[in-house]
Amino acid sequence: xKSFWSxxxxxxxxxxxxxxRSKDALNAMLFFSLLVVVIFSFSFDPNAEESRQIxxxxxxxxxxxxxxxxxxxxWARELRNQVLDAYRVSPAPANSLFIAKAMGNFLLVSLxxxxxxxxxxxxxxxxxxxxxxxxxxxxxxxxWALVVNGTFFAAVSLRTRSREIMLPLLLxxxxxPAIQSMVEATRIILTGDGSARFWIVLLLTYxxxxxxxxLGLFETVLQAE
Amino acid sequence: MKRLFPILAxxxxxxxxxALYQALVVxxxxxxxxxxxxxxxxxxxxxxxxxxxFFVNLVASVVYLVWRNPKAxxxxxxxxxxxxxxxxxxxxxxxxxxxxxxxxxxxxxxxLTTTLVLWLIYVSYLVLRRFSDSSQTPxxxxxxxxxxxxxxxxxxxxxxxFRTQHPQPVIGGGGSIDPRMLxxxxxxxxxxxxxAVLVCWWRYRLERLQREVEEAQALESLLGPGGVxxxxxxxxxxxxxxxx
Numbered sequence: 372x373k374s375f376w377s378x379x380x381x382x383x384x385x386x387x388x389x390x391x392r393s394k395d396a397l398n399a400m401l402f403f404s405l406l407v408v409v410i411f412s413f414s415f416d417p418n419a420e421e422s423r424q425i426x427x428x429x430x431x432x433x434x435x436x437x438x439x440x441x442x443x444x445x446w447a448r449e450l451r452n453q454v455l456d457a458y459r460v461s462p463a464p465a466n467s468l469f470i471a472k473a474m475g476n477f478l479l480v481s482l483x484x485x486x487x488x489x490x491x492x493x494x495x496x497x498x499x500x501x502x503x504x505x506x507x508x509x510x511x512x513x514x515w516a517l518v519v520n521g522t523f524f525a526a527v528s529l530r531t532r533s534r535e536i537m538l539p540l541l542l543x544x545x546x547x548p549a550i551q552s553m554v555e556a557t558r559i560i561l562t563g564d565g566s567a568r569f570w571i572v573l574l575l576t577y578x579x580x581x582x583x584x585x586l587g588l589f590e591t592v593l594q595a596e
Numbered sequence: 597m598k599r600l601f602p603i604l605a606x607x608x609x610x611x612x613x614x615a616l617y618q619a620l621v622v623x624x625x626x627x628x629x630x631x632x633x634x635x636x637x638x639x640x641x642x643x644x645x646x647x648x649x650f651f652v653n654l655v656a657s658v659v660y661l662v663w664r665n666p667k668a669x670x671x672x673x674x675x676x677x678x679x680x681x682x683x684x685x686x687x688x689x690x691x692x693x694x695x696x697x698x699x700x701x702x703x704x705x706x707x708l709t710t711t712l713v714l715w716l717i718y719v720s721y722l723v724l725r726r727f728s729d730s731s732q733t734p735x736x737x738x739x740x741x742x743x744x745x746x747x748x749x750x751x752x753x754x755x756x757x758f759r760t761q762h763p764q765p766v767i768g769g770g771g772s773i774d775p776r777m778l779x780x781x782x783x784x785x786x787x788x789x790x791x792a793v794l795v796c797w798w799r800y801r802l803e804r805l806q807r808e809v810e811e812a813q814a815l816e817s818l819l820g821p822g823g824v825x826x827x828x829x830x831x832x833x834x835x836x837x838x839x840x
Contacts, residue, residue: 520743528724530728530732530736531724532727540723541720541723588742592735595732
């Protein structure tokens with residue numbers, strides 16, 4: 372029997388290798404968020420002060436929508452050739468599979484954010500007035516908040532009709548407090564107007580609560596057929 | 597139990613009529629807001645009923661996940677459906693009251709936003725049940741109900757920190773209320789609760805009947821027209837559950 376983490380790493384490296392060879396999801400996400408940036412930029416045409424106020428919302432909405440692209444293909448890929456059934460009958464723990472998938476999505480969305488952040492800065496003339504380093508914990512915790520529930524609900528919506536539409540319908544209502552925290556924290560840091568501590572703590576709480584819930588209930592969802 | 601239903605129906609109708617009379621005629625007119633305040637007698641009882649029903653849904657979902665009891669699942673569906681209706685009443689009557697009193701239809705206040713998010717979560721719950729037609733739907737829906745319940749406190753804290761405008765709760769919250777108004781409010785709450793129980797009861801029977809019909813149809817299609825089991829049915833029939 373292999374250990375929990377070696378199974379997780381094997382699944383994760385397989386997913387990364389697959390994505391690296393095709394780059395399907397990454398290209399689609401990059402182009403999609405580029406379009407969102409451009410369309411928002413000329414529909415609002417903000418000045419520097421206004422962009423600091425609204426950029427938090429725009430950035431995270433763009434990342435949320437693009438993340439759905441990656442999340443939707445998480446499990447759909449495993450349906451072909453009954454790979455998911457093989458996972459079910461294998462003695463590998465269900466949670467190692469879940470963590471591998473969530474980590475894969477986390478890396479993919481983080482890469483997207485790293486590539487898009489400079490573009491946002493250019494298009495919106497952003498200059499951070501608050502403590503800029505705090506954007507890193509906000510981005511890490513916020514991305515995890517989106518992908519952990521996203522990976523889970525992608526598995527839930529796997530057996531529904533029109534599953535690509537189902538995922539955002541299930542994910543967005545649950546993600547509202549996380550999105551609000553990310554947007555508010557980003558706005559506070561960009562404008563330098565107060566402390567973002569409350570929002571970062573709330574994001575951390577959200578992550579802990581929902582990661583625990585996902586790990587506790589994933590086996591039920593995986594075995595539901 | 598079946599004979600109790602018409603009695604409850606008549607009782608509910610009488611109570612609702614009496615509560616309407618109390619709310620529109622007997623209750624004193626509020627000093628600053630005037631007659632528009634009377635919407636309070638519908639808004640608040642609907643909110644209490646909706647939250648109670650969502651709580652019933654959560655408990656039924658947990659019971660289903662632990663014991664896999666199909667009755668608990670039927671109860672969860674019913675509570676979610678009726679709860680969404682009551683929650684819609686809350687979200688519609690709120691702005692009608694807010695427009696003349698606050699001067700705005702809507703604000704991102706803690707109670708308003710939490711109620712709206714709760715409504716969104718339960719609509720997504722009903723959408724999931726509608727779009728998923730495998731036999732595993734109850735399990736997935738129960739999981740979603742638990743996620744929704746975990747989400748509500750976080751929504752509440754995030755908006756509470758953000759801003760708050762809703763009047764402080766008049767019951768048990770430092771505010772004061774005319775005892776006659778409280779009396780009318782409680783009568784309305786009783787009437788609305790009876791109405792909710794009545795609707796849930798009826799809907800629950802409908803849900804159970806529908807499931808029985810579906811099971812009977814599934815069995816019939818396995819057995820074929822002459823009641824002779826086909827080759828595949830002979831293998832499958834003992835595993836499937838027959839009509840109860």
